[in-house]
Amino acid sequence: MLLARMIAPIHSLGPGRRLGIWFQGCSKRCKECISPEMQIFDKSKEVPVDMMVMLIKQEAERNNCHRLTISGGDPFEQPHELYKLLRGVRHFFKDILVYTGFTLDEIIKKKNLSRCLKYIDVLVDGRYIAEENRGVSRLYGSCNQKIHFFNNVLATEYKEYEEQNGMLESFIHKEKVIIVGIQRRD
Ligand code: SF4
Structure with missing residues (x-):
């Protein structure tokens, strides 16, 4: 799989203390994409899925994270790898x-994408539309995007999370600042 980064703990992409991973590669080219550096399918970012499963478990344990956020890039543009990864870590979180730039309808129509859904609790779907970024949610950037719950047990926690003020986190890596969270357009 092509992986851009892994950070733990994060608190700005979903409730609680989480481990975050970002897939490398996305062909959708949304205007004002928040992570243009993750659009290229950069082969130098290749990591075996089995190794990632092991690393995710290790880092989650070390940082006491029982929740996982997967973003990108678009994880669903590497559906085989996403499926294998989800299957390997599901019992751990x-x-x-x-997060995906596909809509749920687009995912459901393709078997190699839709089979991933059984391992996912919450999906935020849809392309990023800059003009639709009205700063209304802590979980999605533009108003066309939607939150889908496949595990309703989590719905209350997510609702409470949405009601709190938004926040961004910053991390320094190799003299660069990495911003994590949902940014308002302004
Ligand atoms: S789907 Fe996400 S990562 Fe892909 S171009 Fe759009 S905003 Fe960027």
């Missing part, structure tokens, strides 16, 4: 949130 009580909450798996995945």
Whole structure:
């Protein structure tokens, strides 16, 4: 799989203390994409899925994270790898949130994409539309995007999370600042 980064703990992409991973590669080219550096399918970012499963478990344990956020890039543009990864880590997390630029309808129509859904608790779907970024949610950037719950047990926690003020986190890596969270357009 092509992986851009892994950070733990994060608190700005879903409720609770989470481990975050970002897939490398997305062909959708949304205007004002928040992570243009993750659009290229950069082969130098290749990591075996089995190794990632092991690393995710290790880092989650070390950082006491029982929740996982998967973003990108678009994880569903590497559906085989996403499926293998989700299957490997599912039992380890009580909450798996995945971001994608596909809509749920597009995912459901393709078997190699839709089979991933059974391992996902919460999906935030849809392309990013800059003009639709009205700063209304802590979980999605533009108003066309939607939150889908496949595990309703988590719905209350997510609702409470949405009601709190938004926040961004910053991390320094190799003299660069990485911003994590949902940014308002302004
Ligand atoms: S789907 Fe996400 S990662 Fe892909 S171009 Fe759009 S905003 Fe960027």
